[in-house]
Structures are given as C-alpha cells and as structure tokens.
Amino acid sequence: MRRDLAPCCQEQQIHPEALEKVRALLPPDERLYDLAELFKIFGDSTRLKILYALLEGELCVCDLAGLMAVSQSAVSHQLRVLKNSKLVKFRREGKTIYYSLADSHVESILSQGMEHIEE
C-alpha cells in the first residue's frame, strides 16, 4: 500500500510552450510585489470604510473615529497606512486635520470589487 514520493512536475513540464508564452507576458516580480502591497491596503474593512466615507468628501480624524466603532488611535494608524500608499491626502486647519481621497483610481477599484461581490 506504500506509494512512491515522486517529486511532482520534474521530469517533464506539461506545457513548456504555454509556459514560455506566459512568462514573457507576466509583469516583472517587483511590480507584482508592489501591486500586492496596494491590494493589501484594500483588504481591511476598517480601511475600506474610511475610503468609502471619504468618497463623499473630506472628513477629520474625529469624524472618522465616530463613524466607526474603533478608537481614534486605530483610525490614525490606518490613515497613516493609506497616506503612505498615496490613497489619501490631508490638510491641516488649526488643530483639525482633514483627510480626503488622493487618487481617482480608488473609486474604480472599489466599484470593480463590489461588482464581483454582488455577482
């Protein structure tokens, strides 16, 4: 009943020609890595909620914290992440800091994802 442990896919690639074609068309690894970093940002419901809220216009940190059931600190940490990815920008007005969307792609990325969900 013992089965051999043959290392898979070593003796012959199944479709070397398809592989070569695909390999030539793939984005470079570094770019794939950057893209994954971007989508990681969208992969958290707190950050998504912030982005959706900012679709309607700028809001300050307090507003955002009040909107969600999380602490001011948590919002601030997430805003930093969004800021580092150039998805939001901010302006200061006295003690208050207003955040807004920095990129028009945000809305289209969100809506493409939503379409898939609603399938």
Next chain:
Amino acid sequence: MRRDLAPCCQEQQIHPEALEKVRALLPPDERLYDLAELFKIFGDSTRLKILYALLEGELCVCDLAGLMAVSQSAVSHQLRVLKNSKLVKFRREGKTIYYSLADSHVESILSQGMEHIEE
C-alpha cells in the same frame, strides 16, 4: 509639563451633519467585510502571479508551480483560496487539472490597481 489626557472627540463631534450624510451612504458592514475579504485575495504576490498567468489562458498546477519559485504545495494551497473566492475555476483531464479565470472582473480589478501603481 504634565498634559491632560482628554479623551478625544467626545465632547462634540466636529461635523455631525457630514457624519450623518456619510453614514447613510456607506455600504453595510457585512458588505464591507466581504469586499475586504476579496481584496485580501489580491493582496499576495503569489496569487497575483497566478491570476496574471491565467489571463493568457488555462494552465495546470505543474505549469504554475514551474512559473513561480514556489512549491507545488504552495500553489495548490493558493489555488484553493482562489477557487473558494470564485476567482478561478478548473477542469480535470486525466491526472492533470487545468485552472482558468472564472470572472471577467479579475482583469479589470488588476488593471485598475496597476494604473495606480504606475501613476
């Protein structure tokens, strides 16, 4: 030099009217959660590479493992994730299983993200 620890944003919401407007337009929490789950899938470079490779047509697991610098097991695990999210589908042909994209949104989500990267 001691500063008070006033809990932030408790005594008065800064913009209650903006908050109410935004709150009414936000997607429900459950939907935001599902959307975050979807973007989480795109937030890994191994899975992104698989998706990009499948843009060109169907490939078997061995092909995909050969394309990337990861084990067959890792690819298989990730394909399961993609399958569970209905992003890929598969067909069996003898011992070989061919995977392909299941959803036309995949391409548009990828390209919207790429546009942001390339800014």
Next chain:
DNA sequence: TCTATATATGAGCATTTATTCATATGTTTA
C-alpha cells in the same frame, strides 16, 4: 506659559496568514 483639544506614534499582544513538510487522494498505465 499653562491648559485643553486633535492627532500621531511606539510598544506589546493576539490573530491571521503563507509557506514547507509529510502524506493522502485520484487517475492512468503496465
């Protein structure tokens, strides 16, 4: 300059996650 308020940030902790290793399952062929 002292106090109050809005925001930012570092450390610590708990949870999630991607990989590897070992092995199981399913299919074909001898």
Next chain:
DNA sequence: TAAACATATGAATAAATGCTCATATATAGA
C-alpha cells in the same frame, strides 16, 4: 492490482498585521 504521477491537504512554524494602551506632538486660547 501495483506503480507512477498530478494534485490536495493537515499540521507546524515563522512572519505580518491590526488593535489597544500609554504617551508624544502640534495648535489654539486664556
């Protein structure tokens, strides 16, 4: 039915991540 091969999967582990708590920083006003 036994061996070979393609794929799947469970357990273990290491790394990443999101939150909270405490505190720092920045600005406004008395």
